[in-house]
Amino acid sequence: MVGEIRDPDTAQIAVQSALTGHLVFTTIHANNVFDVIGRFTQMxxxxxxxxxxxxxxxxxxxxxxVCASCSSHYTPSEEELEASGLDPQQVAHYHFVHGKGCGHCRGTGYRGRSAIAELLHLDDELRQMIVERQPISKIKAHACKRGLRLLRESALELVQQGRTTLEEINRVTFIS
Ligand SMILES: [Zn+2]
Known part of the structure; x- marks a missing residue:
């Protein structure tokens, strides 16, 4: 276990340990799984x-x-959808909600949290692409074809199910 990697020395120690047969777990600050590759290169x-x-x-x-006690259904404006990178047809089956705020959520409209995740598993082809320094867009396309679920996709699913708001996922994930 190596705490957060934020400088070349720590990065080197973590990589060397892994190369000599240790199973290393570590954390690194990045926007998504693909940026991690770039962060190591920078280091x-x-x-x-x-x-x-x-x-x-x-x-x-x-x-x-969204707080279950004050959640209510609403229809987002076209501007709001556009600002979230969505078109009206795409969200026809979405159940949009927001919380008005109540005593249970201290007026915030939110109560409780849910984790979303994105897992990039390196296969031989991805390893080759990284060694060849191929653009992240190509690496991302390959990973998605192999079934990678983006953070944004998981976040949109929570919106679709009426469990959170567009505003919240735009705060936490990037519009793709
Ligand atoms: Zn509430």
Whole structure:
């Protein structure tokens, strides 16, 4: 276990430990699983060592859930949908809610939280792409084709189910 990696020395120690047969768990600050690759490169880890040492990257976020006591259905405006990267047809089956705020949620409209996650598992093809320094857009496309579920997709599912708001997921995840 290596605490947060934020400088080249710590990155080097973590990668060396992994390369010499240790199972290393660590954390790193990044926007999503793909940015982690770039963060290691910035910290002077060569891509070949990185892909040899790295098995998987997990990104996670906490999303506030709408308070069940004051939740009510509403229809977002086209502007709001557009600002969230959605078109009206895409969200026809969504159950949009927001909380007005009540005594149970101290007027915030939110009560409780749910975790969402994005898991990048490195396969041989991805390792090759990273070593070749291919653009993140290509790496992302490959991972999604292999079934990677983006943070934004999991967040949108919570909106669709009427468990959180567009505002909340726009705060916590990036519009893709
Ligand atoms: Zn409430």
């Amino acid at each position: 002077e880890i060569d891509p070949y060592s990185l892909v040899s040492a790295l098995n998987a990257v997990l990104a996670q976020r906490l999303i506030r859930l």
